[in-house]
Each structure stands twice: as C-alpha cells, then as structure tokens.
Amino acid sequence: MNTDTGIYLYKPSLAGAIIAAGVFGISASYHVFQMVRKKAWFYSPLTVGACMMTAGYVFRYLSAKSPASLGLYIGQSLFIILPPSLYAATIYMIYGRLVVFVDAPDASIIRPTRITKIFVCGDVLAFFMQAGGGGMMAQASMATMGQTTMLVGLFIQLFFFSFFLVISLVFWKRLRNSPKGYKVAQHGKYTWSALLKLLLSAAVIIILRCVFRIVEFGQGHDGYLASHEVYMYMFDTVPMLVVQIMFHFVYATDVFGAGAVRAGSAETRA
Incomplete structure (x- = not known):
C-alpha cells in the first residue's frame, strides 16, 4: 500500500473536497430555509x-488529510453514496401529491395512495443494503460480500427509479392528451407540468449516476473508475449537485399552493 495515499489508489484532492463541501453546504442551507419557510x-x-x-x-x-484512516474513509464513502436514496424519497412523495393535485389518479399506472408506500419502501431497502454493503466493504474478511450487497442495493435503486420513470412518462403523456391537463389552475410561477419535468429530469440524472456507481463497484476497489478520482466528481458529485440545485427553483408548494399540499398529504397517506 502506498503510504502517501493510504487506502486510496490516488492522492485525493483537498481542493476538490473543500469546493464540493462548500457548494453542497450552501445548497443544503437553502433547502433547510425553503422547507421551514x-x-x-x-x-x-x-x-x-x-x-x-x-x-x-x-x-x-x-x-484526504489522513488517507490511512479507515473511519474517515468509510464516513466519506457512505455519506456520499447514500443521499441519492433520500432524494428519491422526496421525488416519489412529490409525484404522489402531483397526481392528487391535478385530480387525475386514473392517469397514473399506480394510484397516488400507493405510490409513496411502494417506492419509498423499495428506496429504504436500497438505502440499507448500500449502507450495509459499505460497512462490510471496510472489513477485509467481508469485502467481497460487502461489494455484492452494495451492488444489489444499487440495482434495486436502479430498478425502482427506472419503473418510476416509466410511470411518470405515461402519466405525462396521458395528461397531455387529456383536456383535464389544461384546466389545472396555476398557483405560482411554474405549472404542474414544469414540476413533473423536474421530477423526470432528476430521475434520469440519478439513474445515470446509479449506472456509474454500478460499473464502478463492479470493477472493484482497484478498478479503473475507482482508481481515478476525476470520474467520481464528473459522474457523481456534479450530477447530484445539479439535482439539488434544480429543486431550489421549481418548488412543489409554489406549484400546488398550501391548501393543495395539505390535501395531497392527507390523501397520499390514505
């Protein structure tokens, strides 16, 4: 093992980590502000x-400052790998409320009362499998099992997101061909269709990121992607930052209106 790079197969960038932490931190702070306000x-x-x-x-x-520290390596790995599962949970909940908002449950392959339950359950399963796999990969005796568990978790995430993308596209097509889609009142700057396009775009980006991670973990710790830091920033960091920032602009409550959000919340929990 290279004593200069510790666990890594390259010298991790301090500047890259600082910049990423800064921009994600600004976005996270604004998300907290928007959610509370x-x-x-x-x-x-x-x-x-x-x-x-x-x-x-x-x-x-x-x-990067202490590349031989296993605890820090595990921390950075899990906290970067797991968040897209949490993004997915919000995407699923927004879709369920959107179907209720436009009053077109028949246009959705799965009714809004079941959307959140089905997809969030799948998302939770993917989340815990990835978390468990990441923990096992840190132990030499369980590294192979951990890699397999991580890959299964990523495949579950990919399956549910791909299925969700199909459902969303079918819903969009049906509403575009229905007079009902043109009668929905606009409460804010953006329409329901703009919000749905946001969900579709975010789903595509996360699916591509998931494919990258599957290929990366499939190659193993010493694979080409895992041994070149630039690919993580290109195909994980930047795409996930784009998803976070996208959700600052087309905000669901601005589309639905406060009353519609409360009604949608009650109905999607039914």
Whole structure:
C-alpha cells in the first residue's frame, strides 16, 4: 500500500473536497430555509440528503488529510453514496401529491395512495443494503460480500427509479392528451407540468449516476473508475449537485399552493 495515499489508489484532492463541501453546504442551507419557510415537510428526505452530502465531502477532506484512516474513509464513502436514496424519497412523495393535485389518479399506472408506500419502501431497502454493503466493504474478511450487497442495493435503486420513470412518462403523456391537463389552475410561477419535468429530469440524472456507481463497484476497489478520482466528481458529485440545485427553483408548494399540499398529504397517506 502506498503510504502517501493510504487506502486510496490516488492522492485525493483537498481542493476538490473543500469546493464540493462548500457548494453542497450552501445548497443544503437553502433547502433547510425553503422547507421551514414553506412548511414543506415532505422535502425532509431531500434536505437530510443534502446535509449528508455536505458532511460526506467534509469527511472526504479529513480523509484526504489522513488517507490511512479507515473511519474517515468509510464516513466519506457512505455519506456520499447514500443521499441519492433520500432524494428519491422526496421525488416519489412529490409525484404522489402531483397526481392528487391535478385530480387525475386514473392517469397514473399506480394510484397516488400507493405510490409513496411502494417506492419509498423499495428506496429504504436500497438505502440499507448500500449502507450495509459499505460497512462490510471496510472489513477485509467481508469485502467481497460487502461489494455484492452494495451492488444489489444499487440495482434495486436502479430498478425502482427506472419503473418510476416509466410511470411518470405515461402519466405525462396521458395528461397531455387529456383536456383535464389544461384546466389545472396555476398557483405560482411554474405549472404542474414544469414540476413533473423536474421530477423526470432528476430521475434520469440519478439513474445515470446509479449506472456509474454500478460499473464502478463492479470493477472493484482497484478498478479503473475507482482508481481515478476525476470520474467520481464528473459522474457523481456534479450530477447530484445539479439535482439539488434544480429543486431550489421549481418548488412543489409554489406549484400546488398550501391548501393543495395539505390535501395531497392527507390523501397520499390514505
């Protein structure tokens, strides 16, 4: 093992970790502000994920300073890998409320009363499998099992997100071809279709990120992607930052209106 790089197969960038922690931290702070000011508590998973991502790059900076520290390495790895599962939970909850808002449950392949339950349960399963796999990979005796568990968790996440993308596209197509889609009142700067496009775009970006992570973990710790830091920043850091920032602009409560959000929340819990 290279004593200069410790656990890493390269010299991790201190500047990259500082910049990433800074921009994710600014975004996370703004998400907290928006969620509290607008009482949009269904944004809690995304907000927690944004805070975790910030912590992940703080851990990465500390890990780069002490590359032989196993604890810091595990911390940065888990806090960077897991947040997209939390982003997904908010995306699923927004979709359920959106279907209720436009009053078109029949246009959705899965009814809004079941959307959150089905997809969030799948998301929770993927989250814990990735977390468990990441913990096992840190132990030499369980590294292979941990890698397999992590990959299964990522495949579960990919399956549910891909299924969600299909459901969302079908819903969008049906509403575009229905007079009902043109009769929905606009409460803010953006329409329901703009919010749905945001969810679709975020889903595509997270799916691509998930594919990158599957290939990376499939190659192993000493694989080409894992041994070149630039790819993590290109195909994980930047895409996840884009997703976080996108959700600052088209905010669900501005689309739904406060009353519609409360009604949607009650109905999607039914």
